[in-house]
Amino acid sequence: MIRTLLAVLGRSEGAALRRLIAALALAAAAQGLGYALVVPFFDALLGERSSTAWRWLAGIAAATAAYVALTWRAQNAAFRAGADVARVLHHRLGERIVTLPLGWFDAARVGELARLTSGSVLAVMNIPAHLLRPAVTAAVVPATVVVTLVVVDPRLAAAVALAAPVMVAVLAWSNRTVGRADAARDAIVDETSVRLVEFGQKQPVLRAFGRTTEGYAALDAALVAQHDGDRALACKSVPGLVAFSFTVRLVFAAVLVLGADRALGGTLDAATFAGVLVLMIRFIEPLAAAADLGAAMRLAQGHLRGIEGVLSAAPLPEPSVPVRPSGTDVQFRGVGFGYGERPLLRDVSFELPARTMTALVGPSGAGKTTIARLIARFWDVDTGEIRIGGVPVTEIGSEQVMALVSIVFQDVYLFDGTLEENIRLGRPDATDEEVQAAAELAGLGGTASSTAKPGDAAGRHLDGDELPDGMGTRVGEGGSLLSGGQRQRVSIARALLKDAPIVLLDEATAALDPENDVHIQRAIARLSRRSTLLVIAHRLHTVLTADQILVIEDGRITQRGRHVDLIEEDGTYADFWQARESTRGWHLLAP
Template sequence: MIRTLLRVLGDRYARPVRRTIALMTVTAVLEGLSYALLVPVLHALLGPEPADAVPWLTAFAGAVAVYAVLRYLSDLSGFQAGTTLLRGVYHRLGDHLARLPIGWYGADRVGELSVLAGRGVLQAMSVIAHLLAPLISACVTPLTIVAVMTAFDWRLGLAAAAAVPVVAVIQWWSGRATAAVDAQRVARDDEAAGRVVEYLQAQPVLRAGGRTTERFRLLDDSLADIRRSSRRATRAALPGLVGLALTVQAAFTGLLTLGAHLALGGDVGVPELLTILVLAARCADPLLSLTDIAGQVRATRTELTRLDRVLRTPPLPEPDDPLTPERHDLAFDRVTFRHGDHTVLDDVTLTLPAGHRLAVVGPSGSGKSTLLQLIARFYDVDEGAVRMGGVDVRAIGSETLTAQIAVVFQDVYLFDGTIEDNIRLGRPDAPDSDVRAAATAARLDEVIARLPGGWAADVGEGGASLSGGERQRVAIARALLKDAPVVLLDEVTSALDPVNEAAVHEGVERLMAGRTVVTVAHRLRTVRHADHIVFLDDGRVVEQGRHEELLARGGRYAEFWNVSTAPVG
């Protein structure tokens, strides 16, 4: 577990943990060694001159005082390291998730990541503050006490040492028996978390269907699975708990019997025997707590393994010698992209000069949005290359590429905060005047004027307090503030009312001015003035040209145009 913990922390954060582990180990050893002083203390107290015990009692008190200081320092180090590393791990996890391919974020990841980023990271990092010290003490202190026993009497020491492999086997067997059950329980937790998210997202559908008072069967089934898996985990851990308790009691009884036999035979003195029994009793407490600690360790190790698995997921590779494009023309050179077994784009070739506008149209599922995502390098192509300024986007550093591109999606997500906070995501260091100018250009100023609190109004999680059109205006203002030379638009007006559509369209026109633009269009009337139009069907380019040229050909584009412009009814 500790190796996994250090790997999860990385080199930067692992050093303070190593120091903390070393300090806790020294503390546990000192605790065991301090009990060795009980031999001369009891020998003097039971002898003819009890006053001779004073120097030994003083030494024992000093050892206990040193142990107390070390225990305080090690516990403090654990808490400080745990709280510091918690933030560091969150940053490391967040940075890593931001570099993973978008395709990695499947539907099954919602529950897993929500549990991992919440309870998982907290539990994994709490091991440093709450679990390392008792775990090290439960393992190291009894072993040190056994060594002390052996130093006083090898027979009693060997008898105590005989219990060590039995305890180790019980812990190994118990861990192996519960591993599968723990994995099942974690999977059920992830599934239930996903179902909770699904249940919340499905509220409009459930209410529209008049099912607001009914239980959500999929969520109920997931919660029932959690209850069953928790019961199985408890039953699986019970034999280990009972076995360890019986082993500790048997070892203590054996030492008591052997010690009594040796004392009656005159082989050991009464002080030594009493000390051995005190030491044996002191061993029992940490050993009996080992089962409970081991259960927490297994749960923590499960979370650490999951966290480690995510952190070891390879991100999109960064170039060894990143290049910076000097131009902003775009080109797809025989690009093929597959998602699993499905070919999304097949041998796509097209070019777009800098400062021109490309519109991508076609039926749903034809690969239009994927084309935008490949330009932004949300994925890497399987064959061919996507180039900006003649440079393969895979040869451009991710930060450099991101700085060249502004993206406005159809579904806009806003972070919980003010409108200004969300606009500043485009350029955090922008002066206030630039932020206000971007908001005005996006027609967002009129929205801000009618909001309670104005610029300080909180938009809510996901922008819940704003309408879809208002969220689009925030996204356009964000893109305007970024002032990137390449703009990618995933039809931003397809689901807006006429008022918001007019405002957003005006903002988009300002955003596109003088920039290289690729837009995915669902409403064909928005692409008439594009410099170049590409019609995708089943991942292939079937037609391309200007609006008038494509209409004159009478092909798929003309067919779509006629359908979209035909009068309703």
């Protein structure tokens, strides 16, 4: 565990941790020396040289004073080291997280990252602050006892030395058993964390379907699984703790019997034997403490493994000298990609010419969103390559790619701030006039004027164009105070404000009413004149004016062309269009 901690902390902080371990070991050695001097003290006090006992007593006092002074200094250093560990880990996690591919951040990472950046960092901080001192003491003091026994009686020392591997083996077995249970429990805790957050965020949906008294089945199952995991952890921990405690006491009993036999046989002085008993008690005490400490150490080690897993996650490779492309056309050349062992895209090739609009159409799960995310370099492709302006995206670099690309996905997240602050994320240095223009172009034109008083929107959902404080309207956590269409329009306003040369719209009009859909169609038309535009849509009227339409099925491009050409062909696009046309005249009738 110490090696892992040193690796996680890095060279500079690792050196400080090594100095701390050395200081703790020196303090523990002073403590062990005090115990070792007990043997000659008893020998002098109970023997014929009682007048010299005070010398050994003075030595014990000096060793104890040295132990107290060294421990006070080392423990203060340990507290400072704990604070430094928390600071370093938070910085290193933050620095690593921003370099990881965006595709790494799936839904399962939410609970994991929340646990790592809060509970796990505190647990690892606890290692130098509270766990190292008893752990070092448990190693150094028994070693000092064994060295003393070598001088006093080699046979007793040999007996303890032979028993040491047995105790280590039992402790290792206990740690492995509990470690596996810990790892399984951590996965369950992550799932529970995700479900708890989900339960809080999705209250409107749950209440709409009457899920207020029975509970939420997914959360209930996660809580039951965590309860079962806690029980399994306890059941697997107890046998190991009992076995180690029994082994330690068995060793003490063996030394006691062997020492008594040698004392009764006259080969070991009774006074010396009394000192040996004191030594053995001091031998057992830190080992017993180590067994109790084992649970905390295993828990900290599990947290440390989780942090190490994030820090060791491979970022996307970045070029030493990024190349800035001169053009904004996008080319896919024989691209293959899959999630894990499951292939999704197979030999996909196409081109998005600069300042044109390309529509991507296909059934759900065909790979449309994956294509958009590959352009933004959420991941690197498995085979083939993607080029922007003739330059492979791997040579452009992730930061530069994101500067060239603006993305609007169907699932929009807004930060708990004002409308203006959320739009301004697209370009923080934009002027107020530019922010307002982007908002109006995205269909949020009613935000500039309002007679409502500030705070009127607090605690209630805003519908339609009811934005009481204009651009200063609070949107709530995740945009909870806005309607779905408003959140989508804010996301589009961000993209418009960023004014990137490549724009990816993934179902950007899915949550819009017909009136605001008109605004977005105008925005799309303007984007297509100044940007390389890729539009993913199930509402086919959105793509009627596209310069080209790509149809993707089962991870392959099966059709390409303009709308007027594709509806004349037998294929998926014509089927989609016919299905849409057949439902054009449908209406819901009032009862």
